[in-house]
Amino acid sequence: MDIGEQLKRLRLAHKYSQADLALALHVSRQAVSRWENNNVYPSVTTLMDLADLYGLSLSELLKENDYQLVDHLDHAVKWERLSKWGLRIVLVLVVIGGMGASVFAYGRAHQIDVLNRVNPFLSTQISYARVPAKVPTKKEIVRSQNGKHTSQRQVPQPVDVWVPEDRFGGGEWIKVAIGMIPTKTDRYLVLEHKGSYVHRARLIKAESVPKTILPLLGEHYHAYNPAFDGPRVH
Structure with a gap:
């Protein structure tokens, strides 16, 4: 038949x-x-x-x-049947990848440090910034190293610094804890960062800043002003 x-x-x-x-x-x-x-x-x-x-x-x-x-x-x-399952798996991976990319993009735009730290689309960079002559402080309770005593001290607070990326205005405002300004000559900062997440930062003098970067930092420090500076990430 x-x-x-x-x-x-x-x-x-x-x-x-x-x-x-x-x-x-x-x-x-x-x-x-x-x-x-x-x-x-x-x-x-x-x-x-x-x-x-x-x-x-x-x-x-x-x-x-x-x-x-x-x-x-x-x-x-x-x-x-395998092709259908393969297509479904690919579609699921695409959806997950798209959602992940959206989450990382949101974290980048809104400077969410925990997301920037693990963002695979961001690379760790060495950048430079100008810092203020005076760091704001706040009275806080500080515990001694052995943990037995506490005291109130004026603790330096994080400051916003402008970190330029190119000569066309690209860059971002990053909030970083730099401690007290030790001398009048240490008005610059070198920082290792991934987006807004700062791995480490150190105060340096003007002569330690690359000559091609120094003009981008401006002659004076100014604090971040949303009305004037716009979004934190440019």
Whole structure:
């Protein structure tokens, strides 16, 4: 029995007309007729739908036909199923990647240190900045090294420094703790950072700043002003 006869026998056994079967498979009645007359073979997907419709496996659907064809179709079905799962996995990875990229982009724009620290799209940089002549302080309770005593002290607070990246205004304002300014000559800062996350920073003198960078730092320090300076990341 050839494939066309097998498909016709199964259709009649399940009391389907060609039109009814075509409707169930979302194909035309002429397509069903061409299958049964061996003019064309159904697609792998259609054969799978037929097997499901009749409650058979694909091998059972075609068991009386060419075994090489059955084996070929079995492999094709397995490959199609694997391809579907592969596509789903790829889509999931794309969605996760897109969400991750969005999270990192949000962290970059809003200077969320914990995200910038692990952001794979950011590289660690060595940059320079100008610092204020006086660092603001705040009275805080400080515990001694042995942890037995506490006292109130004026503790230096973090300051905003402008860190330029190029000659066209690119850069960002980074909040960094620099401690007290020790001398009048130490008005510059070298910092190792990844976005807004600062690994370490150290006060330096003007002669330690590269000559190509020094003009970008300006002649005087000014604190960050949202109305004047705009967003923190340029």
